[in-house]
Amino acid sequence: MKVTVGDGMAATTTGSSLAYTPRFDFRDLQLIVAGYADPAGRERELSETFGSMRWLWSQDEYVRFDRDSRELRSLTFFVPPQWIREGPSFRDGPPTRAAGLRADAVGEFAVPGTTVFHCGSGADALSCLADVRLVGREPDARLGVAPAVDLLVYEGAVAGWSLGDPARYLTDGFAAPPSGPPAPATRLRLAECLELVSSPLVDRVMDREPEAWRRLRVVERALREQREDRGRADVLHGVISRLVEDYEG
Structure with missing residues (x-):
């Protein structure tokens, strides 16, 4: 072909x-x-x-x-x-x-x-x-x-x-991803995080719209408190927590 x-x-x-x-x-x-x-x-x-x-x-x-x-x-x-x-x-x-x-x-x-x-x-x-x-x-x-x-x-x-x-396959930089399948919670959080760091939702986060910030904080807390699959959760949490720090004012 x-x-x-x-x-x-x-x-x-x-x-x-x-x-x-x-x-x-x-x-x-x-x-x-x-x-x-x-x-x-x-x-x-x-x-x-x-x-x-x-x-x-x-x-x-x-x-x-x-x-x-x-x-x-x-x-x-x-x-x-x-x-x-x-x-x-x-x-x-x-x-x-x-x-x-x-x-x-x-x-x-x-x-x-x-x-x-x-x-x-x-x-x-x-x-x-x-x-x-x-x-x-x-x-x-x-x-x-x-x-x-x-x-x-x-x-x-x-x-x-x-x-x-x-x-x-989640990882940070060039490191090999964790072994074993991800937890179901990680899959849900990944989908939420991808939307949060992308337009149009990230634009509303930067403008400090209340509903966008509510969603951001719910995901940040869920990742911080997640007990299973900590390696992947830490990768996601590192990005989301930085988004909070950069735009919370």
């Missing part, structure tokens, strides 16, 4: 998806699928790969291919700032197809960040789309390029991504 990645890079699907465990860094709202474990490792990889990355003032995603084999090497996707109530439709769409990618040629390209995201109340999946016009539409293909990570293809182009059970 041929797909377009970013602003014009053509790639062909392969049978070799990435084996790395995803890391969902909630502090910086980024999904890291890579073999490196720190920013220095990311920098070292740049000399061995080609593709898209963030430059000064750009909001591009990291999509890197090995310079020798042209095989997909790593991904870093950023959660966009706009929360939406509805996401892409997967109900009757194609199932996930495990696949890698091989770039058709060596060259730099840009992959602009997605613009809207959806995460249901049970946080069963986090889905990010390049264009709000794709909301509610079924993708033409779902390429499972790593465990729980799908690229969403519309009309031959990668136009979004999805992370299944994002609470399972």
Whole structure:
């Protein structure tokens, strides 16, 4: 299968998806699928790969291919700032197809960040789309390029991504996520936190609207008092408590 990645890079699907465990860094709202474990490792990889990355003032995603084999090497996707109530439709769409990618040629390209995201109340999946016009539409293909990570293809182009059970992969920075499944409470809190740190709700928090602040304090207290799954709860609480400190006045 041929797909377009970013602003014009053509790639062909392969049978070799990435084996790395995803890391969902909630502090910086980024999904890291890579073999490196720190920013220095990311920098070292740049000399061995080609593709898209963030430059000064750009909001591009990291999509890197090995310079020798042209095989997909790593991904870093950023959660966009706009929360939406509805996401892409997967109900009757194609199932996930495990696949890698091989770039058709060596060259730099840009992959602009997605613009809207959806995460249901049970946080069963986090889905990010390049264009709000794709909301509610079924993708033409779902390429499972790593465990729980799908690229969403519309009309031959990668136009979004999805992370299944994002609470399972919660972490801070480049650290490996906790082992074992998340607690049900963590999944609920994650969905609430994603809405709280994104527009339009975060704008109402910054404007100190009473209902927005009531919701913020309820979530902060629930995370502070949660007894199970403390590692993941601490990751979420660190971000939410800082939001309280920054805007409580």
